[in-house]
Amino acid sequence: MKKILVVLIICVLCSSCSSYAFFMDSDPEGADLNIINNRKEVVYTGKTPVKVPSKYIPKGDYFVTLNKIGYKENIVFKGNSKNVKLKKMNLGKRNLEKVE
Secondary structure, eight states, X not given: OHHHHHHHHHHHHHHHSOOEEEEEEEESXXXXXXXXXXXXXXXXXXXXXEEEEGGGSOSSEEEXXXXXXXXXXXXXXXXXXXXXXXXXXXXXXXXXXXXO
């Protein structure tokens, strides 16, 4: 009985933990973060600060961009799911450059 209770507690704790690939923020906050796959399709969009769930990291080549009106597009990260495994990685705060 105790073993079953321990297993249930562990399952509940593990399922409540969020699994994310990376965290990203921007200055100013509120930039659109996009993950774009190798077919140029946007597979994830969020607003900074954001924790991107692991399930949105596509197979193959992809890149991550930050966009905000009045600021230059920022390609933050280029990756390949075969050689880059993002897991709870903090990509930090990115300063966005104003468009002149």
